[in-house]
Amino acid sequence: MSEASPNQKRRRGRGKRGGRKNKKRHLNDEATPTTSWSALERDWFAGSSASSDDKIPDPLTETDVTDNGEGSTRSSESMDTLEHLRHLWVNFCKKRQRPGKQSQEWQPRPIQLQAWSILMPPNDASSSKRTQTCNMIGLSPTASGKTLAFGAPMVIGANLYTMKKQPGSTTTIIYGIVLVPTRELALQVAKELEAMVSSLPQNTKTSGSSSIRVLACCGGGSQSTQDHIDILKTKGGQHLISATPGRLADIMEKLGRQQQDKEIIIRPRYLVMDECDRLAGNVDLAQQVTAILNACMSPDASLAFFSATYPQKVQETWKEWMQLSSKRCAMIRVDAVSMESNNNNKHNRKMQKMESDNNQQSQNDDAAKVPAKEGAEDKEEPADDSQEDDGTKKQTTKDAVKNDFLSRIPAYLVQTLHVCSEHKKPKKLITTLDRIRKEEQASQYHRQKRLGVVFFGRIKTLQYMSNFLKKQPSYNKNYACLELHSQLPQHMRNKNMQTFQSGRVTLLLATDIAARGLHVSNIGFVINYDFPGNLEQYVHRCGRAGRDHDPDAGRLPPTIYSFFTRSLAPMAPDVVSLLEACKAWVDPNLLALVNDDGKEARSKNKPKHDQDGGKPASREDKAGANEVDEEQFSDEDAFPELSAQKIVLKRASNVSDASSSSGDDSD
Numbered sequence: 001m002s003e004a005s006p007n008q009k010r011r012r013g014r015g016k017r018g019g020r021k022n023k024k025r026h027l028n029d030e031a032t033p034t035t036s037w038s039a040l041e042r043d044w045f046a047g048s049s050a051s052s053d054d055k056i057p058d059p060l061t062e063t064d065v066t067d068n069g070e071g072s073t074r075s076s077e078s079m080d081t082l083e084h085l086r087h088l089w090v091n092f093c094k095k096r097q098r099p100g101k102q103s104q105e106w107q108p109r110p111i112q113l114q115a116w117s118i119l120m121p122p123n124d125a126s127s128s129k130r131t132q133t134c135n136m137i138g139l140s141p142t143a144s145g146k147t148l149a150f151g152a153p154m155v156i157g158a159n160l161y162t163m164k165k166q167p168g169s170t171t172t173i174i175y176g177i178v179l180v181p182t183r184e185l186a187l188q189v190a191k192e193l194e195a196m197v198s199s200l201p202q203n204t205k206t207s208g209s210s211s212i213r214v215l216a217c218c219g220g221g222s223q224s225t226q227d228h229i230d231i232l233k234t235k236g237g238q239h240l241i242s243a244t245p246g247r248l249a250d251i252m253e254k255l256g257r258q259q260q261d262k263e264i265i266i267r268p269r270y271l272v273m274d275e276c277d278r279l280a281g282n283v284d285l286a287q288q289v290t291a292i293l294n295a296c297m298s299p300d301a302s303l304a305f306f307s308a309t310y311p312q313k314v315q316e317t318w319k320e321w322m323q324l325s326s327k328r329c330a331m332i333r334v335d336a337v338s339m340e341s342n343n344n345n346k347h348n349r350k351m352q353k354m355e356s357d358n359n360q361q362s363q364n365d366d367a368a369k370v371p372a373k374e375g376a377e378d379k380e381e382p383a384d385d386s387q388e389d390d391g392t393k394k395q396t397t398k399d400a401v402k403n404d405f406l407s408r409i410p411a412y413l414v415q416t417l418h419v420c421s422e423h424k425k426p427k428k429l430i431t432t433l434d435r436i437r438k439e440e441q442a443s444q445y446h447r448q449k450r451l452g453v454v455f456f457g458r459i460k461t462l463q464y465m466s467n468f469l470k471k472q473p474s475y476n477k478n479y480a481c482l483e484l485h486s487q488l489p490q491h492m493r494n495k496n497m498q499t500f501q502s503g504r505v506t507l508l509l510a511t512d513i514a515a516r517g518l519h520v521s522n523i524g525f526v527i528n529y530d531f532p533g534n535l536e537q538y539v540h541r542c543g544r545a546g547r548d549h550d551p552d553a554g555r556l557p558p559t560i561y562s563f564f565t566r567s568l569a570p571m572a573p574d575v576v577s578l579l580e581a582c583k584a585w586v587d588p589n590l591l592a593l594v595n596d597d598g599k600e601a602r603s604k605n606k607p608k609h610d611q612d613g614g615k616p617a618s619r620e621d622k623a624g625a626n627e628v629d630e631e632q633f634s635d636e637d638a639f640p641e642l643s644a645q646k647i648v649l650k651r652a653s654n655v656s657d658a659s660s661s662s663g664d665d666s667d
């Protein structure tokens with residue numbers, strides 16, 4: 001364990017003063033031979049909880065933890081709770097175990113140990129007060145198991161609560177709520193919660209898990225708000241809800257108007273916000289979350305915020321939300337990237353200018369996409385980070401980077417970023433895809449094509465490139481793709497996701513709707529066709545690849561390909577810092593952009609004519625013509641069909657350039 005931070009020391013000291021005993025219950029190793037319970041025994045509940053008379057600290061009090069999961073913040077345990085967790089863990093592991101894999105590989109992850117120690121319901125089975133004493137903020141890398149971290153306490157809490165309930169009661173109680181920014185994620189989290197519910201012990205005093213129900217509540221599908229209310233009413237029991245904020249706010253509003261006989265009680269013990277920086281960073285979503293919290297916050301409820309990133313800009317909103325609860329809050333941070341920043345004034349000036357430009361642009365975009373009040377249920381995050389309502393597009397000043405939390409990008413991901421001119425991106429996409437497929441063919445471990453996601457900033461560009469790929473002679477063989485963005489009807493979004501997950505089509509062209517939370521196990525590569533507007537989004541996009549990567553399987557490493565254009569030069573220093581922090585290869589042309597706005601790059605490479613012939617079609621093209629061409633592939637020799645696309649390529653450039661004010665994803 002690394003040396004304890006001052007906050008940690010303070011917290012430990014406080015716990016001792018609180019006078020709680022630091023008891024440990026030993027788990028039955030024999031019953032669980034294949035899981036690392038020793039780690040649980042060592043770390044779990046090893047800390048001290050705050051005494052009830054402790055002053056409520058600043059909600060953002062920090063506890064740093066290292067990879068071994070130490071630094072727990074509370075001591076409390078119960079045979080019931082542990083027993084439940086043991087069952088859930090073993091059964092859940094069994095379900096998720098891939099053939100040929102040893103169950104020993106499933107060890108509780110640091111964020112799970114921490115979340116369980118903080119959020120698990122207290123232990124005394126006879127206690128009528130089954131409330132946990134702490135809120136938490138859990139920051140941990142992508143694919144680090146955050147869903148199980150917040151899901152297990154919620155599911156176990158609901159089961160323990162069920163055991164105490166009067167038999168025969170038909171009232172529906174909403175026991176836990178998970179809010180997420182997209183519909184796809186709401187459906188996925190609901191599935192995970194269902195898997196956890198079905199992993200609970202079945203031989204408890206009551207009917208075990210049978211009366212805990214999980215419901216995904218989001219718009220766009222065949223179920224209306226009233227349908228969701230009817231499902232809740234007719235089923236009864238404890239409900240765990242995974243929802244987009246818009247739909248849940250609508251349900252609550254409607255219930256408030258309809259309900260006379262209290263058939264449905266919304267008094268959640270757990271209010272979890274997954275991808276919480278996204279929920280807080282978008283004005284519409286944040287308003288809906290605030291409304292939900294105000295409506296159903298109770299002294300019993302625990303708040304839990306989770307994400308892989310935590311930008312400064314959302315801190316105030318998080319604080320406000322946390323302050324709705326009287327409980328203290330622990331912030332758990334696992335594996336942050338530390339980025340050295342070497343400020344220079346010129347860079348800062350450029351950043352300030354860029355931000356003010358972006359704010360202006362963002363306000364313009366907002367004006368075009370203010371959603372109608374009606375149908376608010378369907379609102380989700382905007383697909384393009386650059387369209388955020390808070391004017392945070394490309395908000396990457398050095399100071400922000402220094403204070404933001406970015407979780408480590410998993411080391412097994414190879415990051416390949418090339419500086420590239422805008423008008424060459426279509427061609428570069430083709431060459432990159434061809435290269436990926438060639439590498440797969442050459443590898444003995446890839447009998448099937450790997451799945452890949454190509455991210456776009458704008459729906460128009462996405463659609464344009466989808467058509468562009470369709471026009472390629474070898475479309476079916478090499479470039480067959482699906483689309484995922486907010487202008488597609490939900491049934492198409494679901495269908496495309498299913499087809500992609502099944503591997504029938506291996507390429508998904510997506511906006512940032514697919515950037516967060518989605519777990520598709522065999523995504524082998526991500527291509528940032530449009531580099532995201534900020535590093536948080538980059539971290540989340542990267543996290544879609546290689547989520548169940550097995551380093552010993554001999555397969556190609558999951559790889560992130562990013563096309564970085566000259567117009568993003570003000571972001572370059574931060575991107576270099578991030579790549580260096582990840583020990584990734586840094587394109588010399590990117591360094592040149594950092595060092596002297598690309599002058600160095602220009603001098604090294606004699607100015608050349610636009611390779612597509614003729615004059616550059618736009619200002620961007622002009623810059624690109626002078627810029628080092630990153631392409632190490634000899635595109636036109638290798639892919640003669642591209643020569644025929646010259647005019648199309650220029651139009652593609654125009655689409656990317658001109659689309660900033662139209663065709664935005666207003667979901």
Ligand SMILES: Nc1ncnc2c1ncn2[C@@H]1O[C@H](COP(=O)(O)OP(=O)(O)OP(=O)(O)O)[C@@H](O)[C@H]1O
Binds near residue numbers: 105140141518
């Ligand atoms: N302790 C564990 N050991 C191994 N795999 C785990 C463990 N816990 C969860 N997993 C698996 O890891 C995968 C990723 O988990 P999950 O989707 O919860 O990640 P996440 O941290 O929420 O990622 P993101 O930030 O991208 O949303 C899932 O398939 C999950 O079943």
